[in-house]
Amino acid sequence: xxxxxxKVEVINxxxxxxxxxxxxxCSFNVNEGDFVCVVGPTGCGKTTFLNLLTCLIEPTSGQxxxxxxxxxxxxxxxxxxxxxxxxxxxxxxxxxxxxxLELKKKPEDFIKSQxxxxxxxxxxxxxxxxxxxxxxxxxAQKTVIGRSFAMNPDILLMDEPYAQLDVKMRFYxxxxxxxxxxxxxxxxxxxxxxxxxxxxxxxxxxxxDNKPSKIKEEVIVELPRPRNVxxxxxxxxxxxxxxxxxxx
Amino acid sequence: xxxxxxxxxxxxxxxxxxxxxxxxxxxxWVASGDNAIIPTPxxxxxxxxxxxxxxxxxxxxxxxxxxxxxxxLIGMGSAVIIGIALxxxxxxxxxxxxxxxxxxxxxxxxxxxxxxxxxxxxxxxxEFPKIFLVVYGCTVPITINTFTGISMVPxxxxxxxxxxxxxxxxxxxxxxFPSAIPAIIAGIKAALSSAWMILLSSEMISAKxxxxxxxxxxxxxxDLALSMIxxxxxxxxxxxxxxxxxxxxxxxxxxxxxxx
Amino acid sequence: xxxxxxLSIEGVSHYFVTFNKKDIQKTHVLENVNIDVxxxxxxxxxxxxxxGKTVLLNLIAGLIKPTVGEIKLDGESISGTDKRISMxxxxxxxxxxxxxxxxxxxxxxxADIKREERRKTAQYFIDLVGLNGFEKHxxxxxxxxxxxxxxxxxxYSANPEILLMDEPFGALDAQTRYSMxxxxxxxxxxxxxxxxxxxxxxxxxxxxxxxxILFSQAxxxxxxxxxxxxxxxxxxxxxxxxxxxxxxxxxxTDMLRE
Numbered sequence: 175x176x177x178x179x180x181k182v183e184v185i186n187x188x189x190x191x192x193x194x195x196x197x198x199x200c201s202f203n204v205n206e207g208d209f210v211c212v213v214g215p216t217g218c219g220k221t222t223f224l225n226l227l228t229c230l231i232e233p234t235s236g237q238x239x240x241x242x243x244x245x246x247x248x249x250x251x252x253x254x255x256x257x258x259x260x261x262x263x264x265x266x267x268x269x270x271x272x273x274x275l276e277l278k279k280k281p282e283d284f285i286k287s288q289x290x291x292x293x294x295x296x297x298x299x300x301x302x303x304x305x306x307x308x309x310x311x312x313x314a315q316k317t318v319i320g321r322s323f324a325m326n327p328d329i330l331l332m333d334e335p336y337a338q339l340d341v342k343m344r345f346y347x348x349x350x351x352x353x354x355x356x357x358x359x360x361x362x363x364x365x366x367x368x369x370x371x372x373x374x375x376x377x378x379x380x381x382x383d384n385k386p387s388k389i390k391e392e393v394i395v396e397l398p399r400p401r402n403v404x405x406x407x408x409x410x411x412x413x414x415x416x417x418x419x420x421x422x
Numbered sequence: 423x424x425x426x427x428x429x430x431x432x433x434x435x436x437x438x439x440x441x442x443x444x445x446x447x448x449x450x451w452v453a454s455g456d457n458a459i460i461p462t463p464x465x466x467x468x469x470x471x472x473x474x475x476x477x478x479x480x481x482x483x484x485x486x487x488x489x490x491x492x493x494x495l496i497g498m499g500s501a502v503i504i505g506i507a508l509x510x511x512x513x514x515x516x517x518x519x520x521x522x523x524x525x526x527x528x529x530x531x532x533x534x535x536x537x538x539x540x541x542x543x544x545x546x547x548x549e550f551p552k553i554f555l556v557v558y559g560c561t562v563p564i565t566i567n568t569f570t571g572i573s574m575v576p577x578x579x580x581x582x583x584x585x586x587x588x589x590x591x592x593x594x595x596x597x598x599f600p601s602a603i604p605a606i607i608a609g610i611k612a613a614l615s616s617a618w619m620i621l622l623s624s625e626m627i628s629a630k631x632x633x634x635x636x637x638x639x640x641x642x643x644x645d646l647a648l649s650m651i652x653x654x655x656x657x658x659x660x661x662x663x664x665x666x667x668x669x670x671x672x673x674x675x676x677x678x679x680x681x682x
Numbered sequence: 683x684x685x686x687x688x689l690s691i692e693g694v695s696h697y698f699v700t701f702n703k704k705d706i707q708k709t710h711v712l713e714n715v716n717i718d719v720x721x722x723x724x725x726x727x728x729x730x731x732x733x734g735k736t737v738l739l740n741l742i743a744g745l746i747k748p749t750v751g752e753i754k755l756d757g758e759s760i761s762g763t764d765k766r767i768s769m770x771x772x773x774x775x776x777x778x779x780x781x782x783x784x785x786x787x788x789x790x791x792x793a794d795i796k797r798e799e800r801r802k803t804a805q806y807f808i809d810l811v812g813l814n815g816f817e818k819h820x821x822x823x824x825x826x827x828x829x830x831x832x833x834x835x836x837x838y839s840a841n842p843e844i845l846l847m848d849e850p851f852g853a854l855d856a857q858t859r860y861s862m863x864x865x866x867x868x869x870x871x872x873x874x875x876x877x878x879x880x881x882x883x884x885x886x887x888x889x890x891x892x893x894x895i896l897f898s899q900a901x902x903x904x905x906x907x908x909x910x911x912x913x914x915x916x917x918x919x920x921x922x923x924x925x926x927x928x929x930x931x932x933x934x935t936d937m938l939r940e
Contacts, residue, residue: 215857216855216856216857216858337856340730340882340883340884340932340935341884341885341928341929341932342932342933342935367855367856367857368856403925404922404925409920412920413920416920578771578773578775579775579777581740581743581745581769581771581775582771582775582777582788584745584763585743585745585763585767585768585769586768586788586789586792586836586840587763587765587789587792587793588788588792589792592791592792596777596780596788597777600777600779676820676822677778677779677820677821677822
């Protein structure tokens with residue numbers, strides 16, 4: 175394996191709010207095409223970390239580099255998926271899917287082709303002209319994911335997007351995300367509490383500590399896809415990560 | 423980055439003083455000049471110093487303030503007692519509500535100020551009619567808010583009292599009244615601003631002392647600076663009383679402020 | 683399980699009636715629910731959100747009367763709230779103007795039990811839920827998970843024969859939820875009573891329940907009853923039996939949020 179390009183480099187990242195140290199010298203790399211899952215206790219700073227990545231707040235010290243340059247939302251394409259469905263209720267599915275690309279002022283042809291690609295990949299042909307209120311939850315979430323992937327972002331950040339959904343839906347959407355990731359060769363950073371989800375999705379798992387947070391450990395997951403949640407290897411990795419975390 | 427936000431913070435702290443300074447300058451500019459009608463800030467200040475030494479209408483400045491404040495406080499105090507009692511009776515005793523609510527609703531929309539002529543004819547120009555008007559005006563919002571607060575106990579607490587078998591008085595004491603306190607205090611706050619308006623109107627029309635009296639006196643004797651002093655004093659006292667109420671609220675209702 | 687039947691829900695259907703300007707709207711919430719609750723079992727009612735499980739719990743608690751059907755406790759029909767039945771609410775619903783101790787001792791207080799005795803009972807349960815030291819705290823000073831524990835201690839202090847729990851961990855974050863599930867099992871092991879526990883989380887149901895009753899979407903009917911007595915507690919949520927049961931139930935659910 176030749177040296178894989180580092181897409182995101184986090185170097186000695188520290189963030190303090192007054193006296194409260196939230197992030198304490200976090201350092202890690204995310205390579206192009208990685209699917210990284212970040213797991214950690216509530217309140218350990220995952221949201222702060224995401225806010226730093228998207229440049230909503232400034233680090234106290236340290237750097238975040240994307241493609242070798244300091245992270246800058248004007249230059250880099252960073253897409254975000256939240257826990258709650260965040261579709262614009264006044265736009266149709268098709269219009270929602272276009273939104274990110276329109277913001278970045280991409281050429282019309284490119285927008286059309288990207289949206290087409292995503293619509294067919296996610297099976298949303300029938301819903302193109304529907305409004306979010308007319309969709310089921312799974313379709314709404316698929317649209318949200320589709321919107322983010324359509325932008326072909328440098329990095330796709332997902333903040334516990336499936337936390338509120340039940341098991342069946344979760345498995346389904348996890349498969350969708352993996353499919354998109356593979357086909358579009360995106361780089362994904364996915365935050366979750368659910369260890370099973372992390373082991374299912376990630377090729378690298380980063381375990382964060384309690385405040386002041388560091389990256390406690392990194393676990394490489396090299397299981398073939400699609401992954402079998404019953405297999406011994408899967409359970410072993412899941413047990414290992416759970417042991418490491420034991421925050422409850 | 424840090425430098426930028428420091429400058430921003432300093433600017434934000436200093437700007438309010440700028441706007442006040444601009445206001446004072448405008449006032450000075452409008453008030454100076456040969457055809458000026460209103461007094462300048464300096465005039466007002468001088469008049470204030472004079473007032474501290476020389477009584478107006480044989481009454482010192484302290485006494486004027488005291489007289490107005492007494493009327494408001496006695497009026498509000500009575501209104502609080504009457505209002506809470508009335509609101510509670512309306513909320514808890516259906517018969518009382520059926521009999522007296524329509525009457526209450528008849529009087530409700532009539533503003534207290536409209537009663538001034540009638541009250542003056544009946545009760546004259548002494549203390550009682552003024553306080554009466556304040557009581558009348560303040561009782562209304564307090565009654566309504568008490569009534570709403572007591573009737574609308576949140577479902578969740580209602581269920582708690584049922585599941586754990588609270589008796590009637592237990593329920594009133596432990597669930598109904600505490601959950602109504604924020605609404606009652608909101609009613610009192612609304613009543614406070616009414617109180618000053620009502621008092622000033624009645625003082626401006628017929629009084630021998632008080633802040634409202636000073637306003638009218640000032641305009642009658644071409645002593646506008648006096649009126650302005652009274653206005654400023656009213657503003658100050660009103661703010662202080664409001665602050666006092668907020669403080670009281672926090673003491674009585676510590677759980678509400680935390681939820682906020 | 684050979685335990686006798688403590689509570690029986692017989693042919694219960696329930697409608698809510700709302701009066702609009704033109705007509706009367708009937709919302710059909712429950713349809714022909716028949717459930718036997720055995721003594722000292724941990725029974726889980728599982729179903730999608732807003733399917734009517736909370737309504738069923740309120741019916742059992744005696745807060746509302748079923749439109750059709752009967753609920754019997756120890757063979758007798760329930761009418762109104764009963765001292766043998768206690769409840770833990772979804773939003774904890776502890777009184778914000780009372781301390782932890784005052785909240786927990788509320789049921790014995792209303793039952794006119796003397797101060798010393800009821801304080802002892804309350805203290806026992808405060809210790810049991812792990813809130814020792816917080817007796818004089820007010821709800822605003824404690825976290826969401828701790829508020830729920832107060833709610834649980836309060837329900838136990840009423841010395842009920844049946845404990846109803848209405849999605850008590852739904853509003854908590856994932857890690858607190860996991861730890862509370864462990865806590866509730868420990869408490870139940872120590873002080874066994876009949877528990878009827880409502881949730882919309884399949885994994886929580888499989889972790890906690892002796893039996894799981896799966897409901898359909900509204901109007902809720904009983905879709906299936908799962909007996910999990912074979913799985914020993916505490917359950918390993920990575921074991922094959924656990925995962926198999928989880929998948930079995932999830933493939934049968936009408937689940938969707940909203």
